[in-house]
Amino acid sequence: MARDERRRHQLAIRWKNPWEPQWMPASLRDTINNRYHSRDFNYARSEYLRTRMLFVGLVFTLLAPLWLLVDYLLLPVELMTSVAYGRLGLMLVLLGVLYAAWNSQHKLSRLRNSLAAMMLAPALFYGYLVIMYGDQLNSLVGYSFIPLLIIAFLSVFPLTLIESFGIGFLVLLTQVIALTLTGELTTAYGWQDLWLLFTLLGISLWANHSQVSALLRLYRQASMDSLTGLLNRGILLKQLEQLYLEHQKQRDSKEPSSPITLLMFDLDRFKKVNDTYGHSIGDQALQVFAQILRSELRKNDLVARYGGEEFMAVLPGTPKQDALEVAERIRAQCEQAFVLAHDGQRVHFTTSIGITQVRAQETLEDALKRVDSRLYMAKHQGRNCYVDADLPPGTSPVYS
Numbered sequence: 001m002a003r004d005e006r007r008r009h010q011l012a013i014r015w016k017n018p019w020e021p022q023w024m025p026a027s028l029r030d031t032i033n034n035r036y037h038s039r040d041f042n043y044a045r046s047e048y049l050r051t052r053m054l055f056v057g058l059v060f061t062l063l064a065p066l067w068l069l070v071d072y073l074l075l076p077v078e079l080m081t082s083v084a085y086g087r088l089g090l091m092l093v094l095l096g097v098l099y100a101a102w103n104s105q106h107k108l109s110r111l112r113n114s115l116a117a118m119m120l121a122p123a124l125f126y127g128y129l130v131i132m133y134g135d136q137l138n139s140l141v142g143y144s145f146i147p148l149l150i151i152a153f154l155s156v157f158p159l160t161l162i163e164s165f166g167i168g169f170l171v172l173l174t175q176v177i178a179l180t181l182t183g184e185l186t187t188a189y190g191w192q193d194l195w196l197l198f199t200l201l202g203i204s205l206w207a208n209h210s211q212v213s214a215l216l217r218l219y220r221q222a223s224m225d226s227l228t229g230l231l232n233r234g235i236l237l238k239q240l241e242q243l244y245l246e247h248q249k250q251r252d253s254k255e256p257s258s259p260i261t262l263l264m265f266d267l268d269r270f271k272k273v274n275d276t277y278g279h280s281i282g283d284q285a286l287q288v289f290a291q292i293l294r295s296e297l298r299k300n301d302l303v304a305r306y307g308g309e310e311f312m313a314v315l316p317g318t319p320k321q322d323a324l325e326v327a328e329r330i331r332a333q334c335e336q337a338f339v340l341a342h343d344g345q346r347v348h349f350t351t352s353i354g355i356t357q358v359r360a361q362e363t364l365e366d367a368l369k370r371v372d373s374r375l376y377m378a379k380h381q382g383r384n385c386y387v388d389a390d391l392p393p394g395t396s397p398v399y400s
């Protein structure tokens with residue numbers, strides 16, 4: 001089989017069954033870190049994280065001074081003043097963390113740092129108490145369970161395993177240092193303490209994995225088109241809006257802003273494909289086209305099924321000339337691709353493409369209308385071609 005022929009054939013059979021990879025429960029790979037999470041999922045996760053942080057942070061902040069009552073009942077009088085100051089300091093740190101979390105909407109890495117600070121502040125406070133007043137504190141139940149409580153609280157948050165383990169590890173380290181300084185690390189008490197912390201950390205990690213994978217699965221179900229496995233229209237528009245707002249912000253602050261290029265595709269005379277070969281063959285053509293888009297676009301481009309046989313790609317940071325080359329590659333690939341009809345006949349299909357860049361001072365709706373009108377022009381100029389919107393009206397050449 002000639003190379004070209006083989007490639008065409010592979011294209012025809014390589015379309016993915018959308019029910020397989022994307023809809024499976026998220027695997028360990030998806031919950032270890034956020035490498036495979038989409039930008040939008042990071043936004044959604046940061047929102048969950050923030051809401052829970054505000055709640056847990058408030059509980060910790062209120063507990064810090066309220067615990068003085070426990071101190072009053074349990075601590076020797078000579079310790080009360082210094083512990084009370086310590087608690088006040090802890091409360092101030094926690095208030096600072098709450099303030100930072102409140103102002104970190106959609107800022108995942110800032111939220112992660114604030115969460116680490118929120119968890120480590122009580123751990124350090126506890127470590128300090130143990131080191132300073134170890135002999136007097138160890139018999140008091142109320143203090144020895146602080147590190148356990150912190151590690152247990154990790155399970156409340158939708159953290160990736162690395163994030164959760166990082167915080168848990170620092171809490172454990174604080175405990176190891178405290179136990180070493182009090183000379184208890186090698187005692188039965190020290191081992192029992194660390195064993196308990198490790199076990200609890202394991203349980204929290206399991207809870208984090210379950211939580212993140214459930215969120216991911218729900219998110220993927222809600223954001224993907226079931227036939228092609230691409231994004232659906234709603235989520236594309238949402239992500240495009242976020243990109244657009246960032247773009248505006250960069251422009252307002254006079255930072256160099258990267259262009260946003262829009263490509264809109266519509267399969268040509270698709271009704272005829274359906275009418276001649278049946279809907280299932282039409283569906284396969286849509287899946288093959290989705291596969292072409294996936295193979296020609298970069299990982300951080302957004303690509304969605306926009307409507308029935310309409311698709312949209314958003315290319316952030318792509319100069320116009322590169323976008324035109326991408327459009328041409330997709331057009332040419334589509335022309336070569338085919339699906340096999342029930343009688344073994346090859347069913348070919350083509351696409352028309354409208355292209356534009358989001359311009360300064362215009363709304364997103366303007367840009368969307370323009371790309372749609374250029375797609376319409378491509379249809380009128382004979383189909384199987386692309387039309388670039390950014391050339392003066394009337395001079396827009398047809399590339400095919």
Ligand SMILES: Nc1nc2c(ncn2[C@@H]2O[C@H](COP(=O)(O)OP(=O)(O)OP(=O)(O)O)[C@@H](O)[C@H]2O)c(=O)[nH]1
Binds near residue numbers: 227271
């Ligand atoms: N098989 C299949 N067909 C679909 C799907 N969604 C939309 N279509 C079909 O796509 C066709 C679109 O037809 P038209 O809007 O008339 O456009 P067209 O025939 O592609 O003609 P031009 O766009 O003018 O080139 C209709 O027959 C729809 O039924 C789908 O999910 N699967």
